[in-house]
Amino acid sequence: MENYEKHNLQYPVLKIGQYPLPKKLIREFAEKCDEILVLEDGYPLIEEKLWGVFELMMPIHGRLDGYLPRAGELNPTIVAKALNLPSKKLNQVPEFVATRPPELCPGCAHIDTYNALNEALQGYPKGHVMSDIGCYTLGALPPFESINSCVDMGASITMAKGLADAGVHPAIAVIGDSTFTHSGITGLLDCVTYHSNVVIAILDNEITGMTGGQRSLALGKLEQIVMGLGVHPNHVHIIDPRRRTHKENVDIIKNEIAYEDVSVIISRRECIVAIDDIREMKKELELQTL
Numbered sequence: 001m002e003n004y005e006k007h008n009l010q011y012p013v014l015k016i017g018q019y020p021l022p023k024k025l026i027r028e029f030a031e032k033c034d035e036i037l038v039l040e041d042g043y044p045l046i047e048e049k050l051w052g053v054f055e056l057m058m059p060i061h062g063r064l065d066g067y068l069p070r071a072g073e074l075n076p077t078i079v080a081k082a083l084n085l086p087s088k089k090l091n092q093v094p095e096f097v098a099t100r101p102p103e104l105c106p107g108c109a110h111i112d113t114y115n116a117l118n119e120a121l122q123g124y125p126k127g128h129v130m131s132d133i134g135c136y137t138l139g140a141l142p143p144f145e146s147i148n149s150c151v152d153m154g155a156s157i158t159m160a161k162g163l164a165d166a167g168v169h170p171a172i173a174v175i176g177d178s179t180f181t182h183s184g185i186t187g188l189l190d191c192v193t194y195h196s197n198v199v200i201a202i203l204d205n206e207i208t209g210m211t212g213g214q215r216s217l218a219l220g221k222l223e224q225i226v227m228g229l230g231v232h233p234n235h236v237h238i239i240d241p242r243r244r245t246h247k248e249n250v251d252i253i254k255n256e257i258a259y260e261d262v263s264v265i266i267s268r269r270e271c272i273v274a275i276d277d278i279r280e281m282k283k284e285l286e287l288q289t290l
């Protein structure tokens with residue numbers, strides 16, 4: 001649409017946002033067409049089905065026949081090429097805008113947690129910190145370079161357990177509060193069951209920061225969940241990630257690295273960009289409790 005004046009397209013368009021595919025709608029649409037261009041982000045699933053399952057008797061273009069690149073996101077320039085249109089310079093970043101890698105917001109609690117973790121790990125080689133996905137994954141980048149892996153939601157704890165099983169010490173996982181409730185709980189139960197020598201840092205900013213501030217299901221009950229899974233209360237710590245608490249936080253992490261079973265360190269400070277929302281949610285929770 002962006003490639004045409006006033007989004008005025010002369011071809012019929014069918015936008016599919018569902019699975020299973022709407023078979024009747026696709027067949028009716030195909031009757032109006034001589035050929036079809038499939039613009040699909042990610043894997044060319046619909047395109048494959050149009051070839052194979054629907055057996056449409058017309059040329060189908062897209063990622064599979066080279067009209068579009070096989071991988072990567074689509075943008076108006078790539079689509080213009082597929083439509084044989086001159087490519088317009090659309091959505092270009094103005095030259096005065098300096099590009100830079102993404103970074104944690106200034107004042108983010110994750111900064112203080114990573115500073116403490118880095119200091120506690122001084123003297124160990126790289127490769128001990130398994131991460132999950134959230135704002136805290138930015139700890140992979142300079143100046144922190146605190147984390148050494150990131151696979152998918154929930155992988156941090158199970159990968160740390162794998163390290164511990166393989167005899168690697170220390171074996172550390174960092175995971176956000178909301179990721180923990182999404183898919184970290186099962187991994188922690190596994191660690192508790194097998195007395196794995198791991199340190200799990202739950203970076204609890206009391207919200208789902210990266211995806212826009214949805215409520216974290218752990219809000220108000222994270223430590224109860226952790227202890228309920230069987231982590232020994234003496235090895236569940238709640239730390240306050242700030243510059244002034246840096247030294248005591250480093251000591252706690254070091255002590256737990258030395259402990260040969262499961263430790264959980266909950267590093268808790270509100271996401272500063274969502275502080276009002278978090279306080280509102282906490283108020284609501286208190287009301288519900290009353």
Ligand SMILES: Cc1ncc(C[n+]2csc(CCOP(=O)(O)OP(=O)(O)O)c2C)c(N)n1
Pocket residue numbers: 133134135136153175176177178179180203205207208209210211216
């Ligand atoms: C399976 C899956 N579902 C959803 C997402 C989208 N997602 C990315 S980060 C994230 C949650 C991050 O929240 P939290 O763990 O609290 O960390 P924060 O961003 O607040 O530091 C979600 C849901 C994803 N990456 N994978």
Ligand code: SF4
Pocket residue numbers: 103104105107108109110135205209210271272273274
């Ligand atoms: S949104 Fe919140 S958690 Fe994410 S980087 Fe900014 S302050 Fe940190």
